[in-house]
Amino acid sequence: MKKAFTLIELIFVIVIIGLLAAVAIPKFINLTSHAKTASIKSVISSVQDSIENIHAKWLVNEDFVWDADGDGNSDLNDNGYPEILDSGKDETALFKYVLKIPVYACGSKTQNCWKEYDDNRYEYIFNSDKILKIDYNDTKGLLECVDGDGVTKEECEKIIY
Numbered sequence: 001m002k003k004a005f006t007l008i009e010l011i012f013v014i015v016i017i018g019l020l021a022a023v024a025i026p027k028f029i030n031l032t033s034h035a036k037t038a039s040i041k042s043v044i045s046s047v048q049d050s051i052e053n054i055h056a057k058w059l060v061n062e063d064f065v066w067d068a069d070g071d072g073n074s075d076l077n078d079n080g081y082p083e084i085l086d087s088g089k090d091e092t093a094l095f096k097y098v099l100k101i102p103v104y105a106c107g108s109k110t111q112n113c114w115k116e117y118d119d120n121r122y123e124y125i126f127n128s129d130k131i132l133k134i135d136y137n138d139t140k141g142l143l144e145c146v147d148g149d150g151v152t153k154e155e156c157e158k159i160i161y
Helices: 008-027 030-059 154-159
Strands: 113-118 121-127 130-135 140-147
Touching: 008 030, 008 121, 030 154, 130 154, 140 154
Parallel strands: none
Antiparallel strands: 113 121, 121 130, 130 140
């Protein structure tokens, strides 16, 4: 009766484990990068969908008033798109006028976070060398990529669309 593995059997098992690891490791290397990209796409998609929902309500109802900041005046432009998405730069909560749950700004973080660097102008900071820049065009109701730091407009569009 055999009670132990032979050296050949152990080597064969180690080779199989090595082959499985060689196939699996490359799949997991870019997992963090893919998760960040999915998160960015999710935020952009949610904001864009909300803008389109507000615009659709304006198209259907001529008397539709969207008072995002609570001052009693409509915050829609003549095309029926929101003029502002939040209360301005240096806010801690971004897109708070169009999202039920806003996106929190960088605060003390220096990477992997959102920031509004000017009114209706946003950036996603991957790191100090790679910053994605997105402007809100309230005439068209679109979030549009612009050249960022280390990210061209075309690269930005590949990331978010």
